[in-house]
Amino acid sequence: MVTYYRHVDDDGVFRALADPTRRHLLDRLFERDGRTLTELESGLEMTRFGVMKHLRILEDAGLVVTRRSGREKHHYLNPMPIRLIHDRWIDKYTELRVSALAELKSRLEGTG
Amino acid sequence: MTTATAQATQLYQLFIKASPEQIWEAITSPEFTTKYLHGCYIESTFEPGAPYKGYSTDRSQEWIDGEVLEADPPRRLQHSWRALYDPGTAAEPPSRVTWEIDPQRDGTCLLTVIHDQLEDSPKTAESVSGTGWTTVISGLKTLLETGEPLAQ
Numbered sequence: 001m002v003t004y005y006r007h008v009d010d011d012g013v014f015r016a017l018a019d020p021t022r023r024h025l026l027d028r029l030f031e032r033d034g035r036t037l038t039e040l041e042s043g044l045e046m047t048r049f050g051v052m053k054h055l056r057i058l059e060d061a062g063l064v065v066t067r068r069s070g071r072e073k074h075h076y077l078n079p080m081p082i083r084l085i086h087d088r089w090i091d092k093y094t095e096l097r098v099s100a101l102a103e104l105k106s107r108l109e110g111t112g
Numbered sequence: 113m114t115t116a117t118a119q120a121t122q123l124y125q126l127f128i129k130a131s132p133e134q135i136w137e138a139i140t141s142p143e144f145t146t147k148y149l150h151g152c153y154i155e156s157t158f159e160p161g162a163p164y165k166g167y168s169t170d171r172s173q174e175w176i177d178g179e180v181l182e183a184d185p186p187r188r189l190q191h192s193w194r195a196l197y198d199p200g201t202a203a204e205p206p207s208r209v210t211w212e213i214d215p216q217r218d219g220t221c222l223l224t225v226i227h228d229q230l231e232d233s234p235k236t237a238e239s240v241s242g243t244g245w246t247t248v249i250s251g252l253k254t255l256l257e258t259g260e261p262l263a264q
Contacts (some may be wrong), residue, residue: 033119040214065125076123083246084126084253107152 009061013081016061021046022054025062029077035071118237121228124245126256127220130256132213135221138256139211148251152176156191162228164191173197178206187213193227195236204233225249 016022025040041051055075058064062081066073090098128135133189138144145154151169156162156178167177175197183189195201199264209228215223225245230237 033123034121049172063126065123069122070259076121078123078125079246080124085251087250087254 005098010085011082012061013063016057016063019054019057022058025051025054026077029064029075030077033076036074039077118230118234118238118241120230121226122230122241124225124227124249126223126249126253128223128253128256129220131219132186132215132221134256135213135223135252136189137166138252139189140185144255148187148255149248156180157183158189164193178209181208182210191249193236195239198235198239200235201233201239204236207233207236223249223252 021044024044028040028043029035037048037051039057040055041048042054044051059066062078063074064092065078066076114135130138130255138148140154140156140158142153142155145152145166146169149166152175153169153171154165154176155167156164156248160180160183162180164176164178164180165174172263177194177196178192180189180191181187191204191209193209194206195202201226206229207227210224210226210228212224212226214224227245
């Protein structure tokens, strides 16, 4: 069992995910990673400051990591906090069955 | 569910309770890599310009072909990556993997793995995304923190 310590704060991850705007921001990054604040702002009925506040919460939870390239700051979706939560409750053997069911669900719903 | 094509730049980051030297050892020694990198036996001198090769655990097949681009032990390693385990990925141009090890004040390290230059290698991007790198990096953390590999 992996020990949890100060840095790995599951509460922070769950809190960050418990908001539709923040999930929307993660969805935008999942569609295309490395977006700037300006790109992430477009399509959201929210002030730049509001978007920055949400991104800050996602960054604090480790779900978003920023990298600078010249004058631009790019935002990347970091899947590791979610992967570690996954590992905590789903072992390698159930993973195969879970992914088969997830695939069946997306096929039946026509989104896969 | 949102679907997306695999990203041309993929970033993975997590904290590991280990020293930079231990993490460096785990990413450069085949005794370690065979335990978390899908059984892959990594072989290199880890000097810039040297080949970076990955073989099956029994060394009968070549899985990864690359070159060391930068090495600053125990903080930073960058190498190119061409996956030979599948004819589709083997035909694509090489991409690039960067490992950054950033020690924290509390004795942990922040490990960042960036797999980029995947713009012209969509099959490789697809094969390393999803449960690809996340399984490897989560397995590396478990191995270093508990001494036990994840079930293969």
